[in-house]
Amino acid sequence: MAISPLTGSQSSAASQLEPQVKNSEKTEQSATQADYSSSRAELKAQLNQGIVQAMFDGGKQGDDKAMNILYSEIMATINAELGEAHALTPGKVANQADDYWSPENTAGRIAEGALGFFEIFQKQNSKLSEEEQVDKFLSVITKSIDKGYSQATNILEGLKVFDGSIKSNAEQTRSIIDDKLAAFREAKLGPAEE
Numbered sequence: 001m002a003i004s005p006l007t008g009s010q011s012s013a014a015s016q017l018e019p020q021v022k023n024s025e026k027t028e029q030s031a032t033q034a035d036y037s038s039s040r041a042e043l044k045a046q047l048n049q050g051i052v053q054a055m056f057d058g059g060k061q062g063d064d065k066a067m068n069i070l071y072s073e074i075m076a077t078i079n080a081e082l083g084e085a086h087a088l089t090p091g092k093v094a095n096q097a098d099d100y101w102s103p104e105n106t107a108g109r110i111a112e113g114a115l116g117f118f119e120i121f122q123k124q125n126s127k128l129s130e131e132e133q134v135d136k137f138l139s140v141i142t143k144s145i146d147k148g149y150s151q152a153t154n155i156l157e158g159l160k161v162f163d164g165s166i167k168s169n170a171e172q173t174r175s176i177i178d179d180k181l182a183a184f185r186e187a188k189l190g191p192a193e194e
Contacts, residue, residue, distance in 0.1 A: 066166040067101035074148030107176035114141040
């Protein structure tokens with residue numbers, strides 16, 4: 001049996017079919033890749049959630065890790081604004097006592113670290129009155145503390161752990177910092193006029 005040669009119209013029909021087959025194969029490949037990507041994303045999300053639970057579901061230990069994040073973010077912004085020469089870094093605070101990350105102790109370290117820059121700030125702004133120095137300094141470090149607190153809470157919210165005792169401890173820490181800054185202003189300038 002002899003096979004007849006392709007005519008022009010048969011050749012044209014075959015060449016039109018070829019791109020359709022290729023497009024169909026590409027669509028199947030794209031669908032397979034999309035399924036694979038979505039499966040990878042789901043697996044990654046589950047693994048990340050497992051890591052977060054392991055880090056923060058451990059009661060006090062999880063709270064301590066969250067407070068470490070809060071402290072690190074706030075101090076990083078203060079150090080970036082005022083300089084790192086006297087910075088309290090996470091490496092300097094490793095292996096501390098059990099209550100090291102309590103709201104009171106964390107707030108104390110943050111306030112102490114921030115307020116420790118006042119003398120340098122004063123020298124750099126010697127033409128200002130003492131009240132102007134104090135107010136400008138407090139304005140600068142308060143903005144830095146606000147930024148660091150916001151970054152830390154965003155991290156903890158992103159990890160879906162910013163609730164319960166972690167949120168309460170962070171808010172209490174922020175409140176104590178504000179009290180310490182107000183006490184610093186009062187110690188330098190006397191009670192605020194009402």
